[in-house]
Amino acid sequence: MPRDRVDLETYSIDDVIRVPIVLRDNDGVAHVRAVFRRLRYAGELGPRGLDPNDTIELRGNGNGQQQATVEVTRKVADEHEPGDYLCVSLQVYDSHGNVVIIKTPSPSRLFRIVDEGKRDDKKTEFLGWGD
Numbered sequence: 001m002p003r004d005r006v007d008l009e010t011y012s013i014d015d016v017i018r019v020p021i022v023l024r025d026n027d028g029v030a031h032v033r034a035v036f037r038r039l040r041y042a043g044e045l046g047p048r049g050l051d052p053n054d055t056i057e058l059r060g061n062g063n064g065q066q067q068a069t070v071e072v073t074r075k076v077a078d079e080h081e082p083g084d085y086l087c088v089s090l091q092v093y094d095s096h097g098n099v100v101i102i103k104t105p106s107p108s109r110l111f112r113i114v115d116e117g118k119r120d121d122k123k124t125e126f127l128g129w130g131d
Helices: none
Strands: 009-011 016-039 050-075 083-094 099-103 110-113
Touching: 009 016, 016 110, 050 083
Parallel strands: 009 110
Antiparallel strands: 016 050, 016 083, 083 099, 083 110
């Protein structure tokens, strides 16, 4: 992936992050988790560039299909720091409860969270009771 890529899917508070993942499992794809970690610096894709404290987990379900496009999702909340997030692993459960962990899926997948000022940083001033 080019280091200067700028066309990332971008989300802000209250948006729903949606990432489709195409999977196949002869026993049926069930629960799917995609783990994303925030990059400390934009374009820094190596292990040292990942912030160990900022992780977002997206979840979805393949409903037992042998081949499925699973849309993993998560709503952006106050605790999600702005920045670029890289998928570092997929955890895929089959219909029997067996799990496969796919580390550093290739090609890479990134998305961006931005702060558009929608956070509750500005306090509302109470002026009193109405008549």
